[in-house]
Amino acid sequence: MSDLLAHKPISASVGDYLKAIWNVAGSGSASTNELSEHLSVAPGSVTRMLGRLREMGLADYEPYHGASLTERGRREALRLVRRHRLIETFLLEHLGYPLTDLHEEAERLEHAVSDGFTERLADFLGHPGRDPHGDPIPAADGTLTPEDSLPLSEAEAGRRVRVSRVSHEEPATLAYLAENGLIPGRLLKVEEVRALDGVVTVEDEYGTCHTLGGALARSILVRNL
Ligand SMILES: [Zn+2]
Structure with missing residues (x-):
């Protein structure tokens, strides 16, 4: 080549x-x-x-x-992922986009900007480690912090966890989670994980209980505290 x-x-x-x-x-x-x-x-x-x-x-x-x-393919993919996640951060923090609209707009913009723009944007944003959904932002050299989260559906009853990421490709799911405050950073106590149907009950840091169906619980990633 x-x-x-x-x-x-x-x-x-x-x-x-x-x-x-x-x-x-x-x-x-x-x-x-x-x-x-x-x-x-x-x-x-x-x-x-x-x-x-x-x-x-x-x-x-x-x-x-x-x-x-291939190694080169992976580098190109992560370069786009870095752009995408920095753009999402910018849209939320500086342009007032709602959380549900970030992904689609970033999908469009990620193909339009240069690497130079991306690095200026990273500087401007203060080099965030995670995007608004809690997804890690790859570094400019293509390295990515290893994932240490697990789906809420696999958490243990009685544990305290912090929401690290939420699924965001499905706007309806994202809107529901945002409405209920189940967003990255939120602290939860896992009350029950029902083996029968995967329904998870949690109490958030404000004392509100949430009962989540199996699919919803799988779309919330948490880190054990
Ligand atoms: Zn996105």
Whole structure:
């Protein structure tokens, strides 16, 4: 591969695929079906794009065995994730965007800004470690703090936990959690985790009890205190 090609900025659609592989599988491998579902595109289009990513040296891909990111693919994915999460922080803290609207706007803007802009933005924001959803922001060198959170659905009754992240790709879930104050930083006491149906009951730091269905409890990530 020529040096010129290696430094050519990747297109928005290529970037979205790299991020999708990273979101679905991290450093593991993502199947065509998983990617098709995650990106809401037909499996045939996913297969074609994976072939392109392989040609570009961004992903390893074998039909029927799924796709995983190469080192260069991972670097590109994390670069976009860094932009995305810094932009979300900026939109919330300085432009007054509601929490539910951050993700979509950041999805658009992340493809429009340069690395230079991103680093100025990081300076301006004081180099935050996490975005408004509690997701860790990768460093400029592509390193990422290892995840030490677990889903609330796997917490132990009687433990005190702090909400570290909430799922934010589903605006309705996010709106519900925000309305109920179940946001990053909130302290909770786990009252009950019902094995039968995964329903979790917690009491927040203001004494309010919340009963959360299994799917909701899985979309809240917490750290044990
Ligand atoms: Zn987002």
